[in-house]
Amino acid sequence: MSYQLVWLRTDLRVADNPALYKAMSQGPTLALYLVTPEQWKVHQDSPNKLEFWRLSLIRLAEQLQQLKVPLLVRCVPRWVDVAEHLIQLCQQYSVQTLHFNDEYGVNEQRRDQDVQQRLSALGISCHSYLDQVFFAPGTLLTQTGRAIQVYSAFRNQCHARLLHHLPKPLPRPKAQQPVGIPPDQIPERFSEVEAISLSDWPMGESAAHSLLELFVSEHLAQYAKARDFPAQTGTSRLSPYLTAGVLSVRQCVQAALSLTHGHFDTQHSGFITWVDELLWREFYRHILHAYPRLSRGYAFKPETEALLWRQAPEDLAAWQQGRTGFPIVDAAMRCLKATGWLHNRLRMIVAMFLSKNLLIDWRVGEQWFMQHLLDGDLAQNNGGWQWSASTGTDAVPYFRLFNPITQSEKFDPQGDFIRRWVPELAHVSAQKIHNPATLGGLFGISGYPRPILDLAQSRKRALQAFKSLSSHQTEPS
Numbered sequence: 136m137s138y139q140l141v142w143l144r145t146d147l148r149v150a151d152n153p154a155l156y157k158a159m160s161q162g163p164t165l166a167l168y169l170v171t172p173e174q175w176k177v178h179q180d181s182p183n184k185l186e187f188w189r190l191s192l193i194r195l196a197e198q199l200q201q202l203k204v205p206l207l208v209r210c211v212p213r214w215v216d217v218a219e220h221l222i223q224l225c226q227q228y229s230v231q232t233l234h235f236n237d238e239y240g241v242n243e244q245r246r247d248q249d250v251q252q253r254l255s256a257l258g259i260s261c262h263s264y265l266d267q268v269f270f271a272p273g274t275l276l277t278q279t280g281r282a283i284q285v286y287s288a289f290r291n292q293c294h295a296r297l298l299h300h301l302p303k304p305l306p307r308p309k310a311q312q313p314v315g316i317p318p319d320q321i322p323e324r325f326s327e328v329e330a331i332s333l334s335d336w337p338m339g340e341s342a343a344h345s346l347l348e349l350f351v352s353e354h355l356a357q358y359a360k361a362r363d364f365p366a367q368t369g370t371s372r373l374s375p376y377l378t379a380g381v382l383s384v385r386q387c388v389q390a391a392l393s394l395t396h397g398h399f400d401t402q403h404s405g406f407i408t409w410v411d412e413l414l415w416r417e418f419y420r421h422i423l424h425a426y427p428r429l430s431r432g433y434a435f436k437p438e439t440e441a442l443l444w445r446q447a448p449e450d451l452a453a454w455q456q457g458r459t460g461f462p463i464v465d466a467a468m469r470c471l472k473a474t475g476w477l478h479n480r481l482r483m484i485v486a487m488f489l490s491k492n493l494l495i496d497w498r499v500g501e502q503w504f505m506q507h508l509l510d511g512d513l514a515q516n517n518g519g520w521q522w523s524a525s526t527g528t529d530a531v532p533y534f535r536l537f538n539p540i541t542q543s544e545k546f547d548p549q550g551d552f553i554r555r556w557v558p559e560l561a562h563v564s565a566q567k568i569h570n571p572a573t574l575g576g577l578f579g580i581s582g583y584p585r586p587i588l589d590l591a592q593s594r595k596r597a598l599q600a601f602k603s604l605s606s607h608q609t610e611p612s
């Protein structure tokens with residue numbers, strides 16, 4: 136018997152999985168997952184994310200078992216060896232066609248091209264499918280045929296197209312006849328480094344759909360207002376599921392449509408604002424694809440490569456460990472380390488604090504995030520860091536620095552988030568908690584550090600550093 140082979144990567148689900156759906160429609164199918172520990176290390180993928188993927192894969196294996204699709208799990212430490220391994224596997228199981236969903240990093244694309252070329256040379260066809268995004272990167276362009284660099288223009292083009300045609304999720308495939316090949320065991324760990332406990336994150340596709348439905352029914356209506364307050368359940372917290380592909384973006388929008396009676400063309404602010412966030416995700420994937428230098432660690436704005444970043448190991452350690460003396464920054468950094476997840480508002484605050492107030496290279500922060508996040512994703516993490524550091528496309532202007540104290544007063548007004556993560560400040564009033572240095576006293580608050588910098592001076596230093604770049608001469612108004 137000959138087989139279709141579906142190679143699963145960041146698409147750990149059976150419903151609305153184009154590669155799986157197509158493979159199963161063409162004949163008896165085997166599924167494959169490659170454990171690639173050396174490559175994951177190169178990409179700084181966090182042990183937390185790898186454990187999230189592993190647990191998701193266990194749930195996926197159960198789903199595949201119901202479809203009678205055996206899941207093969209093989210270890211190929213580095214991607215350069217993937218093509219060779221796939222050739223052997225295809226020959227062993229008489230595979231006619233390999234199916235996979237597209238991924239957009241430079242290494243991912245190089246790996247897939249290598250696989251396609253080498254398998255095609257042996258007469259094995261390869262089919263790849265659009266999955267992670269609504270529109271294939273490279274198909275949304277300016278009038279002069281270039282990649283769109285401004286989010287609002289990108290978003291408007293997406294909206295116009297989605298209004299015309301909204302891609303619907305594919306159904307879960309029907310079970311096939313048993314093929315008599317036993318599934319492989321899933322390894323007990325994907326990383327040598329121990330992950331944090333993931334007991335707060337229900338695993339698997341049906342759990343993810345329950346979370347999505349709960350978010351849509353309970354929180355989406357208020358999303359536009361509540362999404363900036365980290366102490367509230369204002370956002371979906373679905374990013375780890377989207378990054379692992381346990382959920383698809385089409386499923387998210389489909390679920391959200393229940394709030395608007397199925398209308399994409401709506402004035403509902405919760406719906407529109409949430410879809411716009413999903414389109415930021417889409418935007419950064421298109422940008423990553425159009426500018427391969429981003430995958431290689433370069434800034435989007437080449438002139439910012441000349442910035443004189445500070446080498447300040449002690450300041451960096453204070454930021455990483457949540458001991459800067461700025462409560463909102465410290466609460467956020469401790470939360471990231473303990474849970475592997477961080478609210479978007481806090482990601483922006485701490486990223487700007489590192490890259491502007493501390494004037495430490497954004498790449499150092501980008502790496503720290505990747506090493507801890509459950510949802511670490513090159514396109515979005517790079518996009519978010521370069522936005523905050525004003526080195527990216529459509530980034531915040533260089534002269535805009537978030538003041539961590541006023542941000543804290545505005546977005547954690549009662550100090551609830553701070554108290555949860557900085558117990559040293561649990562007894563401090565809502566009025567004083569954002570800036571405990573004002574409490575005075577010779578030694579400050581017992582156990583809590585004094586601010587490691589003067590905000591006004593650090594702002595001045597950042598502005599000078601940016602102004603010294605030739606193309607950043609425009610004065611703030």
Ligand SMILES: Cc1cc2nc3c(=O)[nH]c(=O)nc-3n(C[C@H](O)[C@H](O)[C@H](O)COP(=O)(O)OP(=O)(O)OC[C@H]3O[C@@H](n4cnc5c(N)ncnc54)[C@H](O)[C@@H]3O)c2cc1C
Pocket residue numbers: 362370371372373374375377378409412413414415416417419477478479480482483486504508510511512513515516517518519520523
């Ligand atoms: C410095 C920095 C680093 C970031 N790193 C990552 C990362 O590695 N992985 C990641 O998934 N997101 C990243 N983001 C984007 C954003 O912070 C998270 O997607 C969001 O906090 C996830 O929470 P949620 O699922 O509750 O989002 P919701 O508010 O419910 O939004 C729904 C989905 O839209 C997408 N989304 C939301 N906001 C953004 C955004 N600003 N940019 C791009 N996509 C967005 C996410 O997929 C998210 O799950 C980063 C942002 C910044 C500022």
